[in-house]
Amino acid sequence: MTRGRSSHPSAPDTARTFPTRQPEDPPLVFGNVPPRDPNFTGRDELLDQLTERLSSGATAVLHGLGGIGKTQMATEYIYRHLRDYDLVWWIDAAHTTQIRAGLTELAGLLGLQGASEANIAVPAVIEALRTGRPFRRWLLVFDAAESPETVLPFFPRNGPGEIMITSRNSGWTGVARRLEPAVLNRDDRSVEEPKTRKPAARQIPHTCAFFSPEPISRDLLTGVSRSSNLAWRFRGLFAPRSESPGKHHFGKPSRAGLSGRPREKAAMAAVGGSRHHLIMVADVAGFGEPSRTGPDQRAVREGLYDVMKTAFAATETAWEDCHRGDRGDGILVLVPSGVDKAAFIQAVLPMLVTRLRVHNDTCAKEQQIHLRVALHAGEVGYDPHGFTSSSLTLAFRLCDAPPLKEALAMSPGVLAVIASESLFGEVVRHTPGAAPATWRQVPVKVKEIDTTGWVTLPDHPYVGHP
Numbered sequence: 001m002t003r004g005r006s007s008h009p010s011a012p013d014t015a016r017t018f019p020t021r022q023p024e025d026p027p028l029v030f031g032n033v034p035p036r037d038p039n040f041t042g043r044d045e046l047l048d049q050l051t052e053r054l055s056s057g058a059t060a061v062l063h064g065l066g067g068i069g070k071t072q073m074a075t076e077y078i079y080r081h082l083r084d085y086d087l088v089w090w091i092d093a094a095h096t097t098q099i100r101a102g103l104t105e106l107a108g109l110l111g112l113q114g115a116s117e118a119n120i121a122v123p124a125v126i127e128a129l130r131t132g133r134p135f136r137r138w139l140l141v142f143d144a145a146e147s148p149e150t151v152l153p154f155f156p157r158n159g160p161g162e163i164m165i166t167s168r169n170s171g172w173t174g175v176a177r178r179l180e181p182a183v184l185n186r187d188d189r190s191v192e193e194p195k196t197r198k199p200a201a202r203q204i205p206h207t208c209a210f211f212s213p214e215p216i217s218r219d220l221l222t223g224v225s226r227s228s229n230l231a232w233r234f235r236g237l238f239a240p241r242s243e244s245p246g247k248h249h250f251g252k253p254s255r256a257g258l259s260g261r262p263r264e265k266a267a268m269a270a271v272g273g274s275r276h277h278l279i280m281v282a283d284v285a286g287f288g289e290p291s292r293t294g295p296d297q298r299a300v301r302e303g304l305y306d307v308m309k310t311a312f313a314a315t316e317t318a319w320e321d322c323h324r325g326d327r328g329d330g331i332l333v334l335v336p337s338g339v340d341k342a343a344f345i346q347a348v349l350p351m352l353v354t355r356l357r358v359h360n361d362t363c364a365k366e367q368q369i370h371l372r373v374a375l376h377a378g379e380v381g382y383d384p385h386g387f388t389s390s391s392l393t394l395a396f397r398l399c400d401a402p403p404l405k406e407a408l409a410m411s412p413g414v415l416a417v418i419a420s421e422s423l424f425g426e427v428v429r430h431t432p433g434a435a436p437a438t439w440r441q442v443p444v445k446v447k448e449i450d451t452t453g454w455v456t457l458p459d460h461p462y463v464g465h466p
């Protein structure tokens with residue numbers, strides 16, 4: 001192990017002084033790290049390799065497809081190694097502007113001169129890290145890095161600390177060796193033999209085969225068991241384990257808003273105007289059925305939010321960055337304008353199936369969820385009270401379309417999806433990963449709307465047209 005020895009400022013050229021840290025204390029500076037996932041499971045070998053690589057001074061890249069578990073692994077690593085670092089700083093690295101904002105925020109927390117201006121703060125903070133002042137034992141995480149070129153300029157080169165990267169890009173040769181969270185290809189023989197006998201896990205290969213040439217994470221496929229939950233064993237080792245989602249700063253003032261993902265949400269509500277969104281309406285079938293008691297309904301709502309949130313996480317579209325409207329038995333979600341619609345749709349539908357099935361397998365019948373989802377894209381207007389548009393109205397009507405309800409009622413599956421005529425024509429039809437041949441055109445006559453839409457059953461697909 002070649003970690004730095006001192007946890008004290010060796011040459012305090014920052015305006016801020018830091019308290020002496022006891023060995024059991026969490027890092028003195030800790031920012032923007034996602035909350036620990038209580039359902040984290042497995043990955044022991046890879047976490048060991050990661051530890052080895054970082055402690056030897058090498059930069060580590062977690063590489064793999066979206067949703068495979070890179071961010072989760074990086075997060076879990078941090079919570080298992082809080083004692084090893086005085087500073088842990090998480091940077092959303094998809095865009096250079098985010099990297100610069102993250103480093104500027106760090107400069108502010110370190111009290112560096114000129115910290116309020118990115119042009120001065122960014123080089124200053126890189127230099128402070130490189131020279132190990134005030135901390136030698138630091139860890140920087142560049143999450144969702146596009147490419148080496150976008151993050152390399154921000155590395156405190158040859159500094160005493162450690163750098164971890166997560167990326168879907170495979171081109172890191174010469175920068176760092178890659179660690180690959182395990183994936184399961186659809187033609188991997190073990191797809192047919194999930195470790196668990198749960199019907200949910202058995203259904204998943206079917207869904208994968210339907211949707212994608214893409215591999216799917218082994219952990220998702222073989223079922224996530226709460227009893228084997230490693231995070232649980234580590235629970236309580238470190239006191240400040242906040243239950244609330246979002247940013248965590250230990251012992252430091254929070255500067256939420258200065259860094260992190262662009263908060264399109266807050267910005268749009270403030271300025272008004274309108275924007276083009278992918279609109280998603282999800283509605284629980286039979287929510288109000290008399291067999292569901294009040295506690296059942298609450299469990300269904302909680303399950304629905306959990307399903308949506310975790311499915312979104314796997315698409316790399318942050319749930320927190322979406323406008324959301326609660327509808328009692330459903331949710332309206334506006335996916336941020338910049339998101340690739342085709343990539344999102346082909347990723348989110350199988351993930352919804354997976355998550356719904358896991359939910360349904362672990363709760364009473366009255367709390368199970370069969371979901372209708374409507375997808376449309378269009379302009380949405382904002383005002384201080386919320387948002388509205390004819391596109392939203394169409395999405396709601398699609399979700400209430402009788403052919404969609406019938407399709408779900410007749411299906412042994414858990415999910416029925418309808419796309420608007422325009423979204424199907426412009427996006428789904430051209431997205432092989434969304435299996436366009438398995439969508440069927442249906443009439444949509446609801447209230448003032450008289451149109452057509454396209455229905456698919458992701459976990460019980462119609463036979464595709466050739």
Ligand SMILES: Nc1ncnc2c1ncn2[C@@H]1O[C@H](COP(=O)(O)OP(=O)(O)O)[C@@H](O)[C@H]1O
Binds near residue numbers: 064
């Ligand atoms: N080791 C794991 N244990 C349990 N769930 C996991 C694990 N890894 C990933 N997941 C699930 O998969 C989702 C996507 O993982 P994430 O780390 O965000 O993927 P990536 O960063 O590779 O796109 C997570 O939100 C989580 O629900």
Ligand SMILES: [Mg+2]
Binds near residue numbers: 067070144166
């Ligand atoms: Mg990620």
